[in-house]
Amino acid sequence: MELGEKAPDSKSVWLFKERLGAEGVRALFDVFNAHLQSLGLLTREGSIIDSTFVEVPRQQNTREENAVIKAGGVPESWQGSEPKQVHRLSQKDVDARWAKKGSETYYGYKAHVNVDRASKLICECLVMSASVHDVNVFLCLLDSSDKEVWLDSGYWSVPHFLLSLLLFPSVFLHVCSRGVRGHPLSAEERACNRLKSRVRCRVEHVFGYISRFMGGLTVRTIGISRAVREICGMSLAYNIRRAVFLLSDKPDKSAVRSSVS
Numbered sequence: 696m697e698l699g700e701k702a703p704d705s706k707s708v709w710l711f712k713e714r715l716g717a718e719g720v721r722a723l724f725d726v727f728n729a730h731l732q733s734l735g736l737l738t739r740e741g742s743i744i745d746s747t748f749v750e751v752p753r754q755q756n757t758r759e760e761n762a763v764i765k766a767g768g769v770p771e772s773w774q775g776s777e778p779k780q781v782h783r784l785s786q787k788d789v790d791a792r793w794a795k796k797g798s799e800t801y802y803g804y805k806a807h808v809n810v811d812r813a814s815k816l817i818c819e820c821l822v823m824s825a826s827v828h829d830v831n832v833f834l835c836l837l838d839s840s841d842k843e844v845w846l847d848s849g850y851w852s853v854p855h856f857l858l859s860l861l862l863f864p865s866v867f868l869h870v871c872s873r874g875v876r877g878h879p880l881s882a883e884e885r886a887c888n889r890l891k892s893r894v895r896c897r898v899e900h901v902f903g904y905i906s907r908f909m910g911g912l913t914v915r916t917i918g919i920s921r922a923v924r925e926i927c928g929m930s931l932a933y934n935i936r937r938a939v940f941l942l943s944d945k946p947d948k949s950a951v952r953s954s955v956s
Contacts, residue, residue, distance in 0.1 A: 712924060712928070715924070716920070716924060717920050717921070717923040717924040717927065720923075720924045720927045720928045720931065721923070721927050723931055724820065724927050724930060724931045724934075727931060727934060727935070728816075728818065728934065731816060731934065731938060734938075734942075736814050736816060736938060736941055736942075737811055737814065737816055737818060738811060738813055738814070739811065739818065739838065739840045739841055739842070740812070740813065740842050740843070741811070741812035741813065741841075741842060741843045741844075741845070741894075742809050742810065742811060742812060742818060742838075742841050742843070742844045742845070743809070743810045743812055743844070743845045743846075743894065743895055743897060743898040744807070744808070744809050744810075744833050744836050744837075744844055744845070744846050744850070744898075745807075745808060745810070745829075745846070745847065745895070745898040745899075745902075746805045746806060746807040746808070746829050746832070747805065747806050747808075747902045747912060748794065748796075748801040748803065748804075748805055748825055748912070749803050749804045749805065749806050749822075749911070749912055749913065749914055749922065749926055750801055750802060750803040750912070750913050750914075751788055751791050751802065751803040751804070751913070751914055751915065751916070751922070752915060753802045754787060754788065754802075756770075756787075760772070760773075764789050765792070769784070769789055773787060785917070786917065787917070788917050788918060789918075790804075790824060790918050790919035790922070791803045791804060791824060791825065791919075791922075792804075792824040792825045792826035792827075793825065793826065794825035794826050801825050802825065803824075803825050803914070803922075804822055804823065804824055804825055804914075804919065804922050804926070805822070805823050805824070805825050805827060805829075805832075806820060806821075806822055806926045806930075807820070807821040807822070807823065807829065807832045807833070807835075807836060808820050808821075808836070808898070808901070808930070809836040809837075809838070809841075809844075810897065810898045810901055812843075812845070812894060812897060814937070814941060815897055815898075815900060815901055815937060816934050816937055816938070817901065817930045817933060817934055818838070819836050819838070820926065820927055820930040821835055821836060822919065822922055822923045822926050822927070824919065828849075829849050829850055830849070830850050830851075830852045830855050831855075833846065833850055833855070834855065834858065834859060834862065837859060837862070837863050837866055838863075839863055839865065839866070841863070841866045842865070842866065842867065843866070843867045843868075843869060844866055844867070844868050844869065845869045845870075845891055845894050845895040846868065846869070846870045846871070846895070847870075847871050847892075847895060848870070848871040848872065848873035848888075849873075850870055851870055851871075851872070851873045856868065856870075869891050869894070869895075870891075871888045871891050871892065871895070872884040872887065872888055901933065904933065905929055905933055909929055909932060909933065911926075911929045914926065
């Protein structure tokens with residue numbers, strides 16, 4: 696497309712995304728990452744695993760309706776062949792969940808990512824409901840090609856670490872220590888956490904860029920399938936932008952465009 700050509704309208708973009716679906720976006724994400732590996736940008740010599748909440752519009756449901764949704768069902772008042780019931784169900788997200796972190800309350804999903812330490816490219820992206828704890832997902836983000844992985848204290852779990860040793864014996868985990876009631880962190884543990892956080896904080900740059908410049912961390916879709924499509928699509932778009940930046944020091948600008956096309 697030339698600069699002066701007419702851009703597709705919002706309806707055309709929406710229809711394209713609907714036909715592509717979550718599987719199509721995920722396939723594009725994997726294909727582009729394979730290309731980044733061939734360019735030497737995705738080294739997998741060190742990775743950072745973290746998650747961020749991705750909110751959706753909050754819904755006004757009754758307590759009874761929320762209880763049924765939390766149990767994995769659909770309220771009876773939303774089911775039926777009447778136009779009112781059909782339209783209501785199509786506007787209700789039964790996959791999104793509530794979660795609380797500190798004093799903040801979130802509703803929607805979580806984007807779990809594995810970010811390359813050197814390039815800050817997103818190696819892997821998984822989408823779960825907001826209520827799924829990080830520690831139950833991080834094993835799905837590990838890869839046998841990873842050498843070292845940095846995680847925050849929220850991932851501290853002895854059973855999961857033992858399982859990671861069995862599944863990925865060559866991967867070394869750097870996990871921030873976590874204090875518990877009656878057993879606060881020692882000065883050495885706090886100093887070690889600061890060293891780990893200097894590396895781990897690079898993942899926050901990724902979330903910050905997507906939030907500030909790409910309108911991310913909020914989606915206005917219904918259902919987890921479309922949420923996966925949107926979040927993986929944002930990860931793909933971020934990787935394209937990041938790849939162009941990493942290759943922009945080349946003297947031949949046309950080589951940059953051809954490398955990511």
